[in-house]
Amino acid sequence: MILETNADIMTSIRKFYERLSSDCDFELRTSCGERIQYFALQLENMISDSRAQIARAKVLVQITEARKTLVSVKLFPSNLSLDYNIATAPSTSAKSDNGKDGDLDH
Secondary structure (H helix, E strand, O other), X not given: OXXXXXXHHHHHHHHHHHHHHOOOOOOOHHHHHXXXXXXXXXXXXXXXXXXXHHHHHHHHHHHHHHXXXXXXXXXXXHHOOHHHHHHHOOOHHXXXXXXXXXXXXX
C-alpha cells in the first residue's frame, strides 16, 4: 500500500536526522540540534498519523467488501451457492417430541 511505503520513508528520514544530530562530523549539530530534534518530532507525528490512516483505510476496505457482498446477495439472489442455501435453511430440530411443529404446550 502506498501509505505504508510513505510511513516507512518518513521513518527513514526521521532516523537520518536523529543520527545527524549526533554525528561528530556535522558542524551544525550544536547550533541546529534543537531544530533537528523538533523536525524529527514533527516527522514522528506525521508517521503516527499515517499509521492511523492506514488502519482506517484497512477497516474501510473490509466494510466496503462486506457491503458489496450484501448488495450482491440482495440484487442477485439466484447467484447464491447451494452451500449457502443449505446453511441458512430452517432447522428441523424445532419440532417437539410428539412431532408437531411449534407446539410448545405439552
